[in-house]
Amino acid sequence: MAKPRQTVETKRRIPRQSRAAETVTAILEGAAQILEAGGLAAFTTNAVAERAGVSIGTLYQYFTNKDAVLLALARQEMEIALGDVGRALGGSDDPSLEGRVRAMVRVIINAFRGRQRARKAVVQAILAQGIGIELMAPVAAFIAAAGAEVGSGPQAILPALSREQLFVMSRAMLGAIRAAVLEEKPFLRSRAFEDEIVRLAVSYLDAIKADPDRNRTTA
Amino acid sequence: MAKPRQTVETKRRIPRQSRAAETVTAILEGAAQILEAGGLAAFTTNAVAERAGVSIGTLYQYFTNKDAVLLALARQEMEIALGDVGRALGGSDDPSLEGRVRAMVRVIINAFRGRQRARKAVVQAILAQGIGIELMAPVAAFIAAAGAEVGSGPQAILPALSREQLFVMSRAMLGAIRAAVLEEKPFLRSRAFEDEIVRLAVSYLDAIKADPDRNRTTA
Amino acid sequence: MAKPRQTVETKRRIPRQSRAAETVTAILEGAAQILEAGGLAAFTTNAVAERAGVSIGTLYQYFTNKDAVLLALARQEMEIALGDVGRALGGSDDPSLEGRVRAMVRVIINAFRGRQRARKAVVQAILAQGIGIELMAPVAAFIAAAGAEVGSGPQAILPALSREQLFVMSRAMLGAIRAAVLEEKPFLRSRAFEDEIVRLAVSYLDAIKADPDRNRTTA
Amino acid sequence: MAKPRQTVETKRRIPRQSRAAETVTAILEGAAQILEAGGLAAFTTNAVAERAGVSIGTLYQYFTNKDAVLLALARQEMEIALGDVGRALGGSDDPSLEGRVRAMVRVIINAFRGRQRARKAVVQAILAQGIGIELMAPVAAFIAAAGAEVGSGPQAILPALSREQLFVMSRAMLGAIRAAVLEEKPFLRSRAFEDEIVRLAVSYLDAIKADPDRNRTTA
DNA sequence: AATGAATGAGCCTTCATTCAT
DNA sequence: AATGAATGAAGGCTCATTCAT
Numbered sequence: 001m002a003k004p005r006q007t008v009e010t011k012r013r014i015p016r017q018s019r020a021a022e023t024v025t026a027i028l029e030g031a032a033q034i035l036e037a038g039g040l041a042a043f044t045t046n047a048v049a050e051r052a053g054v055s056i057g058t059l060y061q062y063f064t065n066k067d068a069v070l071l072a073l074a075r076q077e078m079e080i081a082l083g084d085v086g087r088a089l090g091g092s093d094d095p096s097l098e099g100r101v102r103a104m105v106r107v108i109i110n111a112f113r114g115r116q117r118a119r120k121a122v123v124q125a126i127l128a129q130g131i132g133i134e135l136m137a138p139v140a141a142f143i144a145a146a147g148a149e150v151g152s153g154p155q156a157i158l159p160a161l162s163r164e165q166l167f168v169m170s171r172a173m174l175g176a177i178r179a180a181v182l183e184e185k186p187f188l189r190s191r192a193f194e195d196e197i198v199r200l201a202v203s204y205l206d207a208i209k210a211d212p213d214r215n216r217t218t219a
Numbered sequence: 220m221a222k223p224r225q226t227v228e229t230k231r232r233i234p235r236q237s238r239a240a241e242t243v244t245a246i247l248e249g250a251a252q253i254l255e256a257g258g259l260a261a262f263t264t265n266a267v268a269e270r271a272g273v274s275i276g277t278l279y280q281y282f283t284n285k286d287a288v289l290l291a292l293a294r295q296e297m298e299i300a301l302g303d304v305g306r307a308l309g310g311s312d313d314p315s316l317e318g319r320v321r322a323m324v325r326v327i328i329n330a331f332r333g334r335q336r337a338r339k340a341v342v343q344a345i346l347a348q349g350i351g352i353e354l355m356a357p358v359a360a361f362i363a364a365a366g367a368e369v370g371s372g373p374q375a376i377l378p379a380l381s382r383e384q385l386f387v388m389s390r391a392m393l394g395a396i397r398a399a400v401l402e403e404k405p406f407l408r409s410r411a412f413e414d415e416i417v418r419l420a421v422s423y424l425d426a427i428k429a430d431p432d433r434n435r436t437t438a
Numbered sequence: 439m440a441k442p443r444q445t446v447e448t449k450r451r452i453p454r455q456s457r458a459a460e461t462v463t464a465i466l467e468g469a470a471q472i473l474e475a476g477g478l479a480a481f482t483t484n485a486v487a488e489r490a491g492v493s494i495g496t497l498y499q500y501f502t503n504k505d506a507v508l509l510a511l512a513r514q515e516m517e518i519a520l521g522d523v524g525r526a527l528g529g530s531d532d533p534s535l536e537g538r539v540r541a542m543v544r545v546i547i548n549a550f551r552g553r554q555r556a557r558k559a560v561v562q563a564i565l566a567q568g569i570g571i572e573l574m575a576p577v578a579a580f581i582a583a584a585g586a587e588v589g590s591g592p593q594a595i596l597p598a599l600s601r602e603q604l605f606v607m608s609r610a611m612l613g614a615i616r617a618a619v620l621e622e623k624p625f626l627r628s629r630a631f632e633d634e635i636v637r638l639a640v641s642y643l644d645a646i647k648a649d650p651d652r653n654r655t656t657a
Numbered sequence: 658m659a660k661p662r663q664t665v666e667t668k669r670r671i672p673r674q675s676r677a678a679e680t681v682t683a684i685l686e687g688a689a690q691i692l693e694a695g696g697l698a699a700f701t702t703n704a705v706a707e708r709a710g711v712s713i714g715t716l717y718q719y720f721t722n723k724d725a726v727l728l729a730l731a732r733q734e735m736e737i738a739l740g741d742v743g744r745a746l747g748g749s750d751d752p753s754l755e756g757r758v759r760a761m762v763r764v765i766i767n768a769f770r771g772r773q774r775a776r777k778a779v780v781q782a783i784l785a786q787g788i789g790i791e792l793m794a795p796v797a798a799f800i801a802a803a804g805a806e807v808g809s810g811p812q813a814i815l816p817a818l819s820r821e822q823l824f825v826m827s828r829a830m831l832g833a834i835r836a837a838v839l840e841e842k843p844f845l846r847s848r849a850f851e852d853e854i855v856r857l858a859v860s861y862l863d864a865i866k867a868d869p870d871r872n873r874t875t876a
Numbered sequence: 877a878a879t880g881a882a883t884g885a886g887c888c889t890t891c892a893t894t895c896a897t
Numbered sequence: 898a899a900t901g902a903a904t905g906a907a908g909g910c911t912c913a914t915t916c917a918t
Contacts, residue, residue, distance in 0.1 A: 045893080058898075172392070175391055175394010175395060276910090279910065285909070457877085482913080495880065499878075602850050605836070612832060612836070613835065625821055634821045638861050641864035644860065644864075715902075
């Protein structure tokens with residue numbers, strides 16, 4: 001469909017031996033820790049290498065440059081997050097719309113609680129380059145799939161969402177949760193907050209169901 | 220009553236001669252341009268000074284350091300945006316709830332359209348320091364006031380919102396719009412996008428009206 | 439004898455009006471205060487001007503550059519110190535050798551007590567340029583005169599001292615006192631310390647009297 | 658007993674490869690040369706690195722900052738000087754009081770002769786910080802030990818000196834010699850000058866011996 | 877005479893990256 | 898494969914000095 005966008009290269013050497021794989025893991029873990037502890041300002045290649053317990057030379061044997069480390073970290077975190085969301089949606093025991101939404105909200109809040117700074121820094125850095133779009137692709141695809149399922153699955157609760165609707169709903173939820181994290185709101189983990197996020201999403205979806213013809217532009 | 224919170228100091232010298240005021244303006248304008256053109260990475264004090272047409276020494280005569288320039292710029296942009304929102308709410312010819320919300324959405328989108336990168340960089344930088352909360356204060360106050368008016372004004376369309384509701388609504392809207400800006404979505408200025416944002420807000424407020432007792436925690 | 443060394447110029451404008459004289463006084467007083475408070479590191483022309491209550495432009499109307507301020511300050515302090523020593527020697531009620539020496543020691547200790555840092559900084563700065571010798575000239579002359587008087591005056595206690603002897607005696611006394619000041623010795627103002635300085639000088643002079651022929655090289 | 662006083666840190670990296678040790682040596686040598694040639698004013702990190710034949714980055718890999726270079730240089734020079742004095746006292750073929758004193762005077766004069774400006778600058782810089790006292794400690798200890806030996810050794814020429822006496826004698830000698838260096842006196846290396854320094858010290862010690870009870874305050 | 881805004885050379889320091897071992 | 902010493906471009910910032918008002 002879409003022309004296969006040339007993937008940005010991050011690795012310099014593909015690790016074939018197990019020791020090498022461990023080294024890469026150590027570097028990414030070190031990178032995440034540095035980011036978490038000191039934000040982007042503390043994220044220097046020397047610091048990452050030291051924290052990872054490898055020499056700076058070794059780091060450069062596996063990553064072409066500083067940004068490659070960041071990018072690899074972003075990809076890894078993205079995959080973990082996607083897995084979490086997928087598992088949450090699949091394993092929800094409440095198959096109603098509200099039940100699924102609530103499960104998703106919980107996953108997102110938890111995703112933001114651990115290593116907030118690392119995540120934030122990664123996202124910032126990624127967006128600051130032009131690479132955001134590429135990385136977002138799998139996320140968007142995933143949400144689109146989930147949305148489609150919600151709309152057209154066996155339960156057929158909703159019609160398929162337009163790309164604008166999908167975008168608005170997902171980003172609105174993420175935005176509210178992220179703001180609560182960044183502003184360190186005390187109610188972040190409260191039931192009341194969770195309820196309001198759910199209410200936001202559900203009422204929006206209900207409104208679309210009630211008036212589906214407005215703004216129909218299928219993705 | 221409470222001691223007026225000590226504002227974070229950005230200015231080093233209070234301009235007494237008219238020339239000096241122009242210089243400060245030029246520096247902030249230069250800073251915005253640099254940010255717009257090259258993002259945070261290009262934002263060096265030397266670059267700002269050069270773009271502003273002043274010497275680096277002059278820049279440092281008015282700002283204690285690099286961050287002070289960023290902070291001053293953030294404050295300025297914040298005030299402009301607040302003024303815009305206020306004017307939009309006051310001057311809306313459609314006094315209905317949807318009319319008011321739509322006016323607000325337009326202002327916010329427009330606020331982000333001009334100099335997107337500059338705004339983005341400013342926001343990023345501000346949040347990276349701890350100052351975000353302080354700067355957010357007037358914004359939050361403003362939205363709270365607007366929300367209260369919506370709930371309790373002559374039209375009394377809605378009951379007063381709880382702090383979680385206020386937070387979720389404002390951050391959800393801002394989050395969706397900001398994401399569209401940061402991800403450079405083509406539909407940013409489309410009618411469809413605006414409609415969906417409005418739908419999000421209105422349906423949420425309607426849901427609250429229909430079931431106000433849930434999660435009542437007045438701010 | 440010696441070719442009259444061209445005096446280093448410090449003043450740019452000779453103050454003829456009283457207001458100008460006050461300005462110069464204020465600047466030198468400001469310079470001394472800055473030096474005293476923060477040492478040479480804090481001694482910036484802008485700081486001096488501000489402390490003096492004049493604009494930086496005014497400072498440069500009276501002094502060609504930063505060093506000129508330092509030099510003028512050094513000259514002023516030198517003259518004050520010389521005056522003190524002279525008065526002490528003249529006004530001593532104990533005309534014996536020990537009495538005169540003791541009077542001198544007291545003056546020197548006092549001279550070092552007030553504004554130690556300012557004095558130290560001035561001396562350092564002066565020596566760092568090549569100007570030390572020039573400034574030392576009047577001091578040396580004064581001590582030589584005092585020494586000569588001690589040796590050949592009406593009391594004729596001692597033979598005239600050679601230039602090495604004069605040098606060793608004066609610098610040894612100054613060195614011991616200065617070290618006590620710089621190292622902040624608690625016994626600086628004690629009677630014991632004063633006694634030992636006096637003993638040092640008197641025993642040295644006595645030794646010269648006892649064996650004058652050794653090292654005879656009249657200045 | 659007492660916790661070992663935390664030494665002020667100057668080194669950033671402990672050299673593990675032999676190349677690194679050479680680099681540190683080169684930097685300190687370069688620093689001394691720069692200081693010697695141009696005084697403290699010429700002592701910039703870039704100049705030192707260039708003179709040492711290393712890059713500025715390398716300099717900062719071994720020293721935390723500019724002052725650390727100065728401090729390390731001071732320590733090194735101090736140790737060399739102490740070693741010289743010790744060797745001179747031990748190896749003197751004339752065991753008389755005058756013989757020992759003369760040996761010491763020669764060492765000190767020689768210590769001050771080579772690289773006068775470097776030494777001067779180092780001392781100035783060290784004193785300008787608060788570190789002077791710490792650095793002086795080993796010197797003071799050494800002189801105290803030497804003094805004690807002179808007073809109480811097998812030869813028992815003198816009674817033990819009080820702290821004021823020790824201080825006055827050592828600082829007087831150092832002061833006279835240092836002044837001759839700083840003022841660039843032509844007689845610095847003359848026999849006459851050396852004789853007078855010796856006479857100063859010996860006559861002072863003799864006077865103490867003759868009247869030991871005055872000002873007895875054993876250190 | 878005085879003011880103070882403006883200037884800019886130059887200093888200290890960091891950190892991504894290379895390469896000899 | 899790994900190490901870590903070395904590099905140097907580049908950036909933040911200071912402060913002596915000038916000059917238009």
